[in-house]
Amino acid sequence: MAEELDAEEAVNEDRVRKRRVYLRRDREEAGKNLHIHYFSEHPTYLDRWFRRCFRMSRDLLLRIQYDILSYDVEPLPSHFEYFKQKRDALGRLGFTTEQKITSALHQLAYGTAADMFDEYLQMSEATSIICLNMFCKCVLQLYVDEYLRKPTSGDIARLYSAHEEKHGFKGMLGSIDCMHWQWRNCPVAWKGAAGANNDVNVLNQSSLFDDIKNGNAPFAPFTVNGQEYMNGYYLADGIYPDWATLIKAYSTPTDEPRAKFKQFQKSARKDVERTFGVLQGRFHILQMAGRPHSVNKLRRILYCCVLLHNMIVEDNGFNITWIEEELLATDEANPNYVRNRSTSHDVREQEIRDRNVHDQLRHDLTEHIWSLPPNFRTMNG
Numbered sequence: 617m618a619e620e621l622d623a624e625e626a627v628n629e630d631r632v633r634k635r636r637v638y639l640r641r642d643r644e645e646a647g648k649n650l651h652i653h654y655f656s657e658h659p660t661y662l663d664r665w666f667r668r669c670f671r672m673s674r675d676l677l678l679r680i681q682y683d684i685l686s687y688d689v690e691p692l693p694s695h696f697e698y699f700k701q702k703r704d705a706l707g708r709l710g711f712t713t714e715q716k717i718t719s720a721l722h723q724l725a726y727g728t729a730a731d732m733f734d735e736y737l738q739m740s741e742a743t744s745i746i747c748l749n750m751f752c753k754c755v756l757q758l759y760v761d762e763y764l765r766k767p768t769s770g771d772i773a774r775l776y777s778a779h780e781e782k783h784g785f786k787g788m789l790g791s792i793d794c795m796h797w798q799w800r801n802c803p804v805a806w807k808g809a810a811g812a813n814n815d816v817n818v819l820n821q822s823s824l825f826d827d828i829k830n831g832n833a834p835f836a837p838f839t840v841n842g843q844e845y846m847n848g849y850y851l852a853d854g855i856y857p858d859w860a861t862l863i864k865a866y867s868t869p870t871d872e873p874r875a876k877f878k879q880f881q882k883s884a885r886k887d888v889e890r891t892f893g894v895l896q897g898r899f900h901i902l903q904m905a906g907r908p909h910s911v912n913k914l915r916r917i918l919y920c921c922v923l924l925h926n927m928i929v930e931d932n933g934f935n936i937t938w939i940e941e942e943l944l945a946t947d948e949a950n951p952n953y954v955r956n957r958s959t960s961h962d963v964r965e966q967e968i969r970d971r972n973v974h975d976q977l978r979h980d981l982t983e984h985i986w987s988l989p990p991n992f993r994t995m996n997g
Contacts, residue, residue: 646738647712671725671898676931684754695753719744720751727900752920762939763926769834771937778936783884784988787838789848791888794818800905815855829965841980851885860973873986880985895925
């Protein structure tokens with residue numbers, strides 16, 4: 617018994633003696649190398665390699681860096697203050713802005729452990745995690761109003777035109793689907809509830825149609841097959857309900873027009889699946905199980921990836937819509953901007969879920985698609 621107590625005491629003494637090991641990292645030299653490799657006037661790695669490493673052009677990343685450092689409000693939020701290079705208590709220069717942003721983008725792009733690039737950036741796991749969280753906060757605060765804004769009447773008009781030209785669908789706003797991101801650190805008590813979030817449950821919790829329900833949606837009617845409809849719609853697969861704002865394909869087409877409609881609908885709907893594929897391919901962190909313990913951190917990471925994706929699409933010249941300050945200012949003042957403000961919330965919600973309108977709209981779209989030339993899709997890519 618005495619020997620067991622002595623052994624336990626020895627173990628306890630070892631625990632007491634254990635101290636945190638200090639690892640001196642040469643962050644100054646790492647900062648210089650990073651600048652020479654990617655950010656100098658004549659960098660080692662040119663634009664092709666820069667895009668592969670950072671998932672965006674050098675000009676776009678420098679714009680983000682400038683926006684973070686030049687953000688000027690009083691008091692300055694701590695996440696913007698964090699990216700300014702400072703000296704520590706010993707007088708050593710801290711990490712550069714370039715190192716902090718690179719750490720955050722590497723984690724988003726590669727989905728690896730936070731200390732994966734410790735040897736290159738000379739940055740510990742704890743510091744890397746802070747960089748990612750602070751970067752996501754900055755991106756959301758800087759760009760959410762522009763790149764995740766609600767569509768204006770001009771946006772909707774351009775979306776109608778673009779989708780009709782490419783896919784042949786009049787009044788189409790886009791396609792709808794869900795992307796699920798696994799959470800590695802999901803609490804055990806939540807796992808059953810989280811697993812119940814299929815596409816339909818997510819739709820019922822979504823704010824996608826809140827503006828229509830609240831009478832704040834842009835007035836954007838369209839005409840197809842001689843019939844006028846008040847709200848645009850999204851293409852959806854078979855699991856979604858038969859709503860006036862969701863158009864599904866026929867499960868078993870009984871004639872050639874319906875078969876052609878199903879073919880066109882399926883082809884157009886694949887765009888949103890490709891978008892999710894591009895998003896996950898660009899930011900591998902969304903392919904891996906989420907590591908943060910906080911739901912808010914997960915949400916910020918996802919929004920940050922979506923915002924950066926939208927900015928990259930714009931930077932590459934593939935965006936359909938763009939922000940119009942004058943239109944944003946005048947839309948709400950325009951009496952034709954919204955409709956049915958006098959009707960109740962329940963009536964507007966019933967309009968969204970109207971199955972009869974769904975069936976009629978699908979019939980009219982089927983007639984319209986059937987009238988398109990046989991080589992329509994070849995002509996429009």
